[in-house]
Amino acid sequence: MHLRIESATTYAYDRPPRHSTQYLRLTPQSGPGQTVGRWDISAPGALTAWNDMFGNRCHTLSVERPGPALEIAVAGTVETRDTAGILPPSPADALPDAVYLRDTGYTGADHGIADFAEPWRDACRADRLAGLHELMTAIHAEIAYVEGATSVLTTAGEAFAERRGVCQDHAHILIAAARSLGIPARYVSGYLWTGETGETGAGGAAFSASHAWAECRIEELGWVSFDPANGVCANDAYVRVAVGFDYATACPVRGVRTGGGGERMTTEIRLFREDEPAILQAEREA
Amino acid sequence: MLRGPAFDEMTDPAGGPRPAWAALQSWLDATPLDLLHRKHGEAEALFRRLGITFYLYGDGAAAERMIPFDVLPRILSAAEWSTIERGCIQRVRALNMFLHDIYHEQEILRAGRIPPDLVIGNRAYRPEMAGVDLPGKVYSHIAGIDIVRTGPDDFLVLEDNLRTPSGVSYMLENRETTMRLFPDLFAGMSVRPVGSYPDQLLQNLRAVAPPGRPDPAVVLLTPGRLNAAYFEHVFLAEQMGVELVEGRDLFVDGGRIFMRTTGGPEQIDVIYRRIDDDFLDPLAFDPESVLGVAGLLSVVRGGGVTLANAIGAGVADDKAIYSFVPEIVRFYLGEEPVLANVPSYLLRNPEDCRYVLEHLDELVVKEVHGSGGHGMLIGPKASRQEREAYRARILADPAAFMAQPTLALSTCPTLVEDGIAPRHVDLRPFVLSGEVTSLVPGAFTRVALPEGSLVVNSSQGGGTKDTWVLDA
Numbered sequence: 021m022h023l024r025i026e027s028a029t030t031y032a033y034d035r036p037p038r039h040s041t042q043y044l045r046l047t048p049q050s051g052p053g054q055t056v057g058r059w060d061i062s063a064p065g066a067l068t069a070w071n072d073m074f075g076n077r078c079h080t081l082s083v084e085r086p087g088p089a090l091e092i093a094v095a096g097t098v099e100t101r102d103t104a105g106i107l108p109p110s111p112a113d114a115l116p117d118a119v120y121l122r123d124t125g126y127t128g129a130d131h132g133i134a135d136f137a138e139p140w141r142d143a144c145r146a147d148r149l150a151g152l153h154e155l156m157t158a159i160h161a162e163i164a165y166v167e168g169a170t171s172v173l174t175t176a177g178e179a180f181a182e183r184r185g186v187c188q189d190h191a192h193i194l195i196a197a198a199r200s201l202g203i204p205a206r207y208v209s210g211y212l213w214t215g216e217t218g219e220t221g222a223g224g225a226a227f228s229a230s231h232a233w234a235e236c237r238i239e240e241l242g243w244v245s246f247d248p249a250n251g252v253c254a255n256d257a258y259v260r261v262a263v264g265f266d267y268a269t270a271c272p273v274r275g276v277r278t279g280g281g282g283e284r285m286t287t288e289i290r291l292f293r294e295d296e297p298a299i300l301q302a303e304r305e306a
Numbered sequence: 307m308l309r310g311p312a313f314d315e316m317t318d319p320a321g322g323p324r325p326a327w328a329a330l331q332s333w334l335d336a337t338p339l340d341l342l343h344r345k346h347g348e349a350e351a352l353f354r355r356l357g358i359t360f361y362l363y364g365d366g367a368a369a370e371r372m373i374p375f376d377v378l379p380r381i382l383s384a385a386e387w388s389t390i391e392r393g394c395i396q397r398v399r400a401l402n403m404f405l406h407d408i409y410h411e412q413e414i415l416r417a418g419r420i421p422p423d424l425v426i427g428n429r430a431y432r433p434e435m436a437g438v439d440l441p442g443k444v445y446s447h448i449a450g451i452d453i454v455r456t457g458p459d460d461f462l463v464l465e466d467n468l469r470t471p472s473g474v475s476y477m478l479e480n481r482e483t484t485m486r487l488f489p490d491l492f493a494g495m496s497v498r499p500v501g502s503y504p505d506q507l508l509q510n511l512r513a514v515a516p517p518g519r520p521d522p523a524v525v526l527l528t529p530g531r532l533n534a535a536y537f538e539h540v541f542l543a544e545q546m547g548v549e550l551v552e553g554r555d556l557f558v559d560g561g562r563i564f565m566r567t568t569g570g571p572e573q574i575d576v577i578y579r580r581i582d583d584d585f586l587d588p589l590a591f592d593p594e595s596v597l598g599v600a601g602l603l604s605v606v607r608g609g610g611v612t613l614a615n616a617i618g619a620g621v622a623d624d625k626a627i628y629s630f631v632p633e634i635v636r637f638y639l640g641e642e643p644v645l646a647n648v649p650s651y652l653l654r655n656p657e658d659c660r661y662v663l664e665h666l667d668e669l670v671v672k673e674v675h676g677s678g679g680h681g682m683l684i685g686p687k688a689s690r691q692e693r694e695a696y697r698a699r700i701l702a703d704p705a706a707f708m709a710q711p712t713l714a715l716s717t718c719p720t721l722v723e724d725g726i727a728p729r730h731v732d733l734r735p736f737v738l739s740g741e742v743t744s745l746v747p748g749a750f751t752r753v754a755l756p757e758g759s760l761v762v763n764s765s766q767g768g769g770t771k772d773t774w775v776l777d778a
Binding site: 039041042043066068070071072073078080082084114115116118119121122268274275276278 | 412415422423426427431433434435436437554557558559560561588589590593600601604605607608
């Protein structure tokens with residue numbers, strides 16, 4: 021699938037800050053499931069590229085006196101392929117697998133999640149891939165997709181207790197559950213093409229183009245993606261942008277400001293499928 | 307080495323002074339006690355005037371107080387010092403190699419010499435540092451090695467402090483003070499000087515600057531005046547002639563760190579940071595931290611600045627890793643450790659746990675991740691209720707604890723209310739690593755002032771002494 025992606029994150033301030041520093045994880049990298057074409061980030065200050073511990077391509081943005089608004093815009097193209105959600109082991113994986121067993125503030129498995137996951141321990145031991153599929157399906161069925169029920173600060177345990185959340189919460193719950201079974205798991209932030217009904221749209225869930233899912237380590241395969249919000253493994257509708265232990269370490273934009281106040285952040289994302297018949301696209305845009 | 311009479315550093319079993327102490331003994335014989343008490347008063351006034359204080363953290367607000375200073379120096383012979391020096395250099399070289407390894411190839415884990423989960427599952431292991439190449443491969447530029455003595459030749463390492471060890475200002479200030487109080491005694495004893503410490507530290511810090519900066523700029527980053535060691539931060543910055551800064555004075559731009567000055571931004575190459583890892587960068591670690599510098603981790607990973615000590619050095623001084631340090635020395639250096647460890651029981655091992663629970667009244671039990679003498683059980687001194695309460699804590703999470711025999715720490719003569727009496731001491735020499743690893747001949751000696759006490763921590767009623775290393 022050939023996708024064109026445009027996104028804009030805007031901070032608006034009632035009282036402009038003196039300084040703003042951001043970590044941006046907005047640059048997808050080519051791999052087995054995707055080839056990145058042209059990719060541009062624009063921001064009102066110097067962007068310094070670096071690679072974080074996961075191998076994500078990051079940028080640090082530092083802006084002195086940004087004024088009343090600060091916009092970070094991304095535009096680019098990605099060619100995606102369906103690899104059944106499998107990402108073979110790569111030399112780019114700098115971290116030992118065991119590090120993905122560590123709890124984080126978002127993904128600490130409380131008793132609720134650990135107890136929920138426990139019945140799949142034997143299944144995962146016998147056949148980790150099949151066991152995780154079942155676990156993902158169970159979480160998909162258990163946790164309702166409800167926009168606005170949770171916030172970016174909600175932990176896996178909190179969302180699980182409420183039995184509802186959005187993709188971030190589903191991903192955190194699966195990660196916490198997998199780790200409680202001794203399976204290394206990580207968070208993926210990216211984009212999801214939702215223009216087609218069918219497989220990825222099943223389950224009645226609503227989608228925003230910005231998406232999050234999980235990857236679990238399966239020895240003989242590598243990292244395998246599981247999207248518990250949709251109950252499927254990733255296919256060519258998914259664009260992987262960054263991975264992390266959880267939302268905090270994988271999120272697209274994370275910033276700190278000094279001074280100022282009354283901050284509002286909005287993100288707008290648009291995906292265009294460039295290889296679909298022009299007529300369909302025209303219909304959708306109309 | 308277990309309980310028994312403590313080794314008296316000054317007096318031999320026959321009642322005479324050991325050779326290194328002979329001059330001090332005859333000076334003491336000729337000096338009236340009230341003069342010593344008067345000198346003690348002078349020293350206290352001096353410290354108070356200099357503002358050498360220490361914050362004590364309790365449950366509520368911090369209380370500022372002075373660490374008591376004992377006027378009688380502790381003396382180490384040239385031979386004793388040579389053992390300590392060789393042992394500390396060996397240990398810190400090996401620990402720096404270990405740190406480089408676990409953030410790169412992890413050969414020691416592959417070789418099965420340390421259980422991987424002790425390292426990888428450790429909170430102090432910072433995956434953020436994986437694959438980062440540091441100048442000179444140095445992680446702990448300043449290490450404080452806590453040593454106890456149990457016999458004439460028995461110096462044992464109790465703890466490695468590889469993160470932000472404090473106390474060196476006491477080594478330097480105590481020396482200034484004893485020289486001022488007892489100039490004649492000092493002049494007569496050929497004591498090796500410690501005053502070059504700040505210069506050596508600065509030289510090392512400049513040596514580990516990112517390459518390509520001919521005249522690297524160094525700053526000392528403090529959490530601020532409420533920190534227990536704030537006095538030391540001010541003192542060291544002054545002694546080195548570098549800026550003392552707080553997080554808000556620094557910012558990140560273009561892959562570098564800059565300091566805000568009235569004359570405009572100035573690029574900073576090396577940060578001697580006295581802030582814990584968690585607080586260094588709110589975008590990478592604790593998001594609530596206002597002590598650090600947003601974006602700092604990205605500059606560290608990009609090689610645009612050097613932190614001393616490096617992020618993640620603490621995994622090597624964890625009490626669970628401690629028991630593997632002799633193995634670490636053998637693995638990286640192919641040498642036998644010069645300084646032994648205090649034997650330890652890791653309660654994560656069921657046999658150790660069983661033994662410890664059966665011998666709680668003989669052992670010191672500590673939290674694996676604790677520090678500063680808090681949260682520990684001194685078995686022989688604890689009441690039955692205290693031991694039982696501690697037993698419950700152990701049973702709830704055995705892996706969080708380790709235990710050691712109660713050591714008879716050596717004693718040194720100490721001025722007390724009614725004369726001079728032996729008090730238990732430990733020793734913290736400071737090991738500096740840059741292009742080479744070295745020590746200035748001196749240390750921070752801590753003394754447990756209450757009679758019979760074995761706890762030297764300054765937060766628990768410990769005092770300090772000047773430490774004299776003799777030339778010959």
